[in-house]
Amino acid sequence: MNSRSAARGFLAFLLSLPALQGEVGYAVGCTSKTVCALKESTVDIICTYNFPKKDKELNVTQLWHKGKKHKAVSLTKDADYEGRVEYSCGEISCIENSCNGTCALKIKNLTQSDSAEYMFSFIINRKSGKFSGDPGVKLSVTDQxxxxxxxxxxxxxxxxxxxxxxxxxxxxxxxxxxxxxxxxxxxxxxxxxxxxxxxxxxxxxxxxxxxxxxxVPKTPSVTVSPSGEIVNGSSVTLSCSSDANPAADYTWFKEHEDSVGRSGQNYTITNITSELGGNYCCQAHNAIGRHNSTCFYIHVTETSSLTSFIVRIVVVSILVLATILLVFLFHRTTRASREASGLGEAAEMVGEVEGEVRDRNADF
Structure with a gap:
């Protein structure tokens, strides 16, 4: 393809873009509608524009601005971009009845606040002679x-x-x-x-x-809830945690056995029995490694210490009450015996006195 054919093809591309402000032959086309760049880097945004050859002799001014065309303020006059923007606009060339040009915007030392829509406009020195590409080019600045x-x-x-x-x-x-x-x-x-x-x-x-x-995950820690004594038939929950990035997943094991078949940060055993007691461990693992916890021993008792304590209190109380009752009965029985013995002695003394009285009466 010769240069003339190529130029015609490029011109056809420009003329295929929507006419600006309702006038045929005026167009703006950019190399990309979206641009992404790193924070602190430099970005180049390039647009081409087209206008009729009849306007070639008029003064043509190129302008880059932020936002919609009715708020057009040149970036070179924006304090936020001072010393960071450059325009690089090439010579305007004309083929047959159409002229075209290219203009690049360079923004240096990008900040995340530079993320915005940028628009290119060209101004021709005549009435209604301002033409903009709409929509513009959306720039995203990231530090991720x-x-x-x-x-x-x-x-x-x-x-x-x-x-x-x-x-x-x-x-x-x-x-x-x-x-x-x-x-x-x-x-x-x-x-x-x-x-x-x-x-x-x-x-x-x-x-x-x-x-x-x-x-890799750091050594995981295992906690149990509720804490303290675990009673046969109760429910217990084991929790595993580890510092890791990416975040860790967890698998549970019982010592000397295969995996308990449970994954997740928490592992709950309902209606626990003494057979289910033992050492439980967890493994924290992510995409780059794994680490096992130390094991946590679960001891299952048949009854709770509170129940045993209450039973002991009741038994002791019964024994104390029984002892008090026995002592009371003993003292009561002893007192009754003493009172009965006193009455016998009194009767005997009365009998002796009566005998003495009878003897004296007989002497008289």
Missing amino acids: VMVSFASSTDPTRANMTCHSMCSPTGGFKYNWFRNGQCVEQGIYYKGNISSKDNYSCAVEGYKRLHSPLVY
Whole structure:
């Protein structure tokens, strides 16, 4: 294809865009409707524009602005962009009855507040001579860098991928860090994983844009509810927790047995029996490793200590009452015996006195 045919094809593309402000032959087309860029980086947004050749001799001004065309204020006059924006507009060329040009907007040292819709307008020095591309180009600025994981059957090795939210499948160069020290370059990290280390990645040249740290679960802790004595027939819940990123999943085990077949942070045993007692452990695991807890021993008693205490109190109370009753009866019986013995002695004394009286009467 010769240059003339190519130019005609490009012109046909521009003329296929919607006419601006209802006039035929005026158009703006941009290379992309959405652009994503990293915080602190530089972005270029490029648009082309077309107008009739009859306007070539008039003064044509290019303008980049933020938001809709009726609020058009050049970014070069916006204090938020001072020293950070540049226009780069090429020569206007004309073919047959149409002219076209290209204009690029460069924004440096991007901030997240730069996320907005940017529009290109060209102004021709005549009445109603302002034409804008609508909609404009939506720019998204992100500082998010993430680590994703491929499935692995080896708990000591990891297969990790670094990507930014702007480029899920690559497009940047990345550095990998272990405990804050750069250890590898590239989009992938494949290697042995230590439970004592943490890992992260960053876009090369943007070290401050780190992904969150990822690491193997720390040693899990196990708690039980309710705490204290566990009685036969009651319900008990075991809970497992571990510091991990990505977040850990949990599997429960009973010592010297296979998995109890339960997954999840909590494990509840209803209607527990002494046979279900024993040492219970949990395993915390995520995409890059796993760690087992120390075991928690569950002792199941037939009755609760409270019940045993109450029974002992009742028995002791009965014994005390029985003792008091026996003492009372003993004292009562003793008193009755003493009173009966006193009456006999009195009767005997009366008999003796009566005998003496009779003897004296007989002497007289």
